[in-house]
Amino acid sequence: MEAEKINVPTMAEMMSAGKKPDVLFWVGCAGSFDDRAKKITKAFVKILSKAGIEFAVLGAEESCTGDPAKRAGNEFVFMMQAMQNIQVLNGYEVTRIVTTCPHCFNTLKNEYPELGGNYEVMHHTSFINKLFKEGKLTLEGGSFKGKRITFHDPCYLGRGNGIYEAPRELIRKLDAELVEMRRCKSNGLCCGAGGAQMFKEPEPGNKDINIERTEEALETKPDVVAAACPFCNTMMTDGVKNSEREGSLPVLDLAELIAEAGDL
């Protein structure tokens, strides 16, 4: 059976129809352009649609939050991005934002208020959890039942904002066995992409950080490596390729896990 096409309205379309969505889905650059990350975007859209959430995206009016420029040290580019985005967001009277990227999440939530952008910002793992708690989403077992899943904490979700439980609760929802890595939660090891490292070659060393982290994930003998950040996802996927487990060990975002388990 072919799935019904999900309509994703933009804020502009909503506004011209005289409507206001419950929440704005901030897709982020990776979620918009990166082929791997786009799958996460689509999975999350399916979840939003299934839960009957009235949401919208900015589409072509969305622009980088400025996070990578800021972490690289370029406050000018960051501020220009931030102020333009805030103009757009405030223009649409946005009050609630959900995003699948912890970097966008952190920047929108923590660094925009001082510049005039005050919104309730949620990471999609917290948001999906809320949908379950409100009964808008249900899941019975599903294809990951009993599977060993290890979760890699994104720095900007975990240490950066103290969110450790939301993604783990989702893994429990899958009826899967959560296997923790040696270093997890506040002790978690970075995937190596943060601080604008995603966009440059690493400095000289004896190992790449994502390889180190992937080895740690493999120690848990997982069936799935769960991620909650498009950049961590890329780094861990590369790490798994490097260990020649590509094909047998999927690296999946929590939105993808939930969508797949719910056969969405």
Next chain:
Amino acid sequence: MDFGIENIIFLLVLAAAIFVFAKKFGRIWRNIKLGRDINRSDRKKERWALMGRVALGQTKMVKRRTIAGFFHVLIYAGFLLINIEVLEIILDGILGTHRLFAEPLGGLYDVAINFFEILAVLVILSCVVFLWRRNVNVVPRFKELKGWAKTDGNNILIIELVLMIALLVLGAAEANMEDKKAGPWLVSGLLAPMFSGVSQENLHLIERVAWWAHIVGILAFLNYLPYSKHFHIILAFPNVWYSKLENKGQFTNLESVKKEVEMMMDPNADPYAAPAEGEAAAPDRFGAKDVTDLNWVQLLNAYSCTECGRCTAVCPAHETGKKLSPRKIMMDTRDRIEEVGQQMDQKNGKPAEDEKTLLDNYITREELWACTTCNACTEACPVNIDPLSIIMDMRRYLVMEESAANQQINMMMTNIENNGAPWAYPQADRGNWKDEI
């Protein structure tokens, strides 16, 4: 014993020790205040609570490293509680009394001294364990330490050993005295036989020597602190109080840049406007090239660091063989601000002008570009030191003052400026994924 020449000597020694310490402390505080201003006096209630938990309660110390945490708490408890006895020692020294608190406290005094003696034994044990971990079975994070940093760590432990042994010897000698005021006590009582058969006169002599060794040792230690990483026993408290309360992921927004960009985006702004009277002063540098570009809390961080290396042990860049070590960032910052301060002293307080800067002469660009901003270092630090903020301020200098980012970073930033994404995709295509569902 009555007031006499011994007490006059004691008073002079005490006054000199306090004077020299205060002077050095003042100099360090002046150095710290060479940093830029930052308001960290908001949310006072939270700050006191944080200081209570993290500094006084040592919560981050025991969080993950249980062995080190456990023995550290023992030494720390010894330091805090045995110092109550030091109060008596100082009063005795000034007044010419002996065990001033013994009579008024009665039985409670024996309980207290017994408790202190047990603590002293635990401190001795802890110091031995720590010496072992630094010299025999060396913990990885200490292997990096060379020269003064290594010597300093051992000095502190040895001084603490000597102080505690002096305290117990003092009690042991006293236990044999016929005219003792109190005691014998638990531990020193056990040691007492080593002085059996010693004449009463010599017992008094031994007791005096141990007494002086203990108190002079403490005063000497006090004056060793400002030259040592051990200064953390004082600065850890203000350091935690003034630490960042925001989410770790939140970085500061540079106010000066904000103003510029606001003006750029304001259609009513007059591009030719001259700065208002009084605002014409040269603007601050963007980011940090030298220590005086950092804020004073970052400099306080540098003086509070006790070089334990928990930050470096968890740094992903360091672990994978990159040059970055957050501990080194803090030690370099302290060494440089000390250098700047010494030059000021030589020039009667005038600002130092040398060719050196924190960037390049102490911290290399390679170290700065290795950071993933993952906050593992700030999470690991038992006293909330923030090496990441220094790395970020230095990156800001590199990028905004020198345009010294590498080509890949420059491409990423250009892409964001031109098409609103770190990659070269047109902004108009941002919604294309919608057609693929």
